[in-house]
Amino acid sequence: MTQEKIDRARRRMVSAAGTVPLAWAAGGGTALLAPHAWAQADDWPKRPIRVIVPFPAGALTDTIARVMADGLSKSLGQAVVVENKLGANGVIGASEVARSAPDGYTWLLTNSSSITINPQLYKKIPYKASDLAPITPIMESPFIIVANPEWAQRNKINKLSDLLAYARANPDGVRYGSPGLGNLAHLGALMMSNRANVKTLHIPYKGGSPAQLAVMSGEIDFVFDTWAGLPLIQSGKVKPLAVTSKTRMAQLPDVPTVEESGIPDFSVTFWLGMLAPAGTPPQVLQKIFAASKDIMADPKARASLSTQGNVIAEDPATFAQRIGRETLAWGEVIKRENLSLE
Missing domain, CATH: 3.40.190.10 (Periplasmic binding protein-like II)
Structure with missing residues (x-):
């Protein structure tokens, strides 16, 4: 079997401990990782790691990525390098990660649109949400x-x-x-x-x-x-x-919510989070999550992150459930509005 076929097979496997690929999130199903994948995870990481950010340097996503990369480089003992891969509302960067080897050395740090909206909105898109394994959200914010x-x-x-x-x-x-x-x-x-x-x-x-x-x-x-x-x-x-949140922002206590303004049950928030190619060994995902959670708890890093939104950490399984819910909700909006992009 060629390496390409091996990588393709791995991406169809379980993408997080206790979870299944996102396409199965509402239904269920099981899959097993190959034994050698578990063995490779034991001594991970052994070389530098790439974090793909599908937005420009200096943008919100890039700023968050660099705070996380600095802390993760120290805690994992390997360089974590941010690479900006721009284009098509995040599609180009997300696609590169989706087709990368699921070995833990390529991650995606992106916004919720790239995962819950783009695969449903674009007619021709080279990845699905199930091609990516959730690791953790980092921050969430209303508009x-x-x-x-x-x-x-x-x-x-x-x-x-x-x-x-x-x-x-x-x-x-x-x-x-x-x-x-x-x-x-x-x-x-x-x-x-x-x-x-x-x-x-x-x-x-x-x-x-x-x-x-x-x-x-x-x-x-x-x-x-x-x-x-x-x-x-x-x-x-x-x-x-x-x-656009359910409650008022602490920074703007006098500004009402959309609900208070007369539109009931209205809440729109976005998150920034990390994902890896589907099939990445669960132990690797858990190691990244644990290290990321520690960084988000560090006072200095948290202070930097919290200038952009509410800092949140969720394990891969919980994050996968969040993505599944939001994908369904935005899919209904896209279908109702008959939206589609080339």
Whole structure:
């Protein structure tokens, strides 16, 4: 059997201790790892490790990856090197990891869109969620719905309910931006508009920073922003209208949730997490998880991570369940809206 066939067979095996490939998450099933895979895991790691980040240097995902890589290099005793592989809303980087050997030396650090949305949204995509083995999420965050302050003042928009009332009176007269077609910020804003029975105009950008600049300049009226937008809120460059979590953010105690603004049962959050090629030995996944959990508990690292969101650690099995639930939920949105990208 060639190495390529061996790797392909391993990727079809169990991807985490106590879990099965994500495609089976709702049903069940079992698989066994080859004995030599267990033996190889005993002395892992023996060489440097690559962490693929499918977004630009300096972006949120990259910042989190470098904090984790620094700590993991020390705790694992091998260099953990971040590599940025850009393109197609995270598809290129995720695809590279999905087709890598499941030996524990190539990881993916990405956002939830890459795993729970992209495989369902793109017609031609070279990987499935089940091609990747969950390790752990690192942080979770709601979006902050922010508006251009001059536009908001001109139209007497002080809260989200005002924006929705204005949009209802002006179909397609409210423009919102996102970091790209199919991005979670796009789908979240679309879901909000549909739940509120309003028509808004979507303008996609190539990344979160261009979308932020667009809302500040007045090119668009509002955007679903991340915690990276907190300094812009504090400086008055954007106006916060609501947060998309179930509860208010401690950093913005006076900003209501979307639910409080009149849309019941609304919650949209995103996570950043680590995954490996499916078939990676469970002991390796557990070693990475244990080391990652220790880093997230370290006061210095936690302080850096918590500037971007709520720090969370979940074992591979729990993380797989989270991914399974979110995949089903966003699949329903994509199907209902008849969304599809090439």
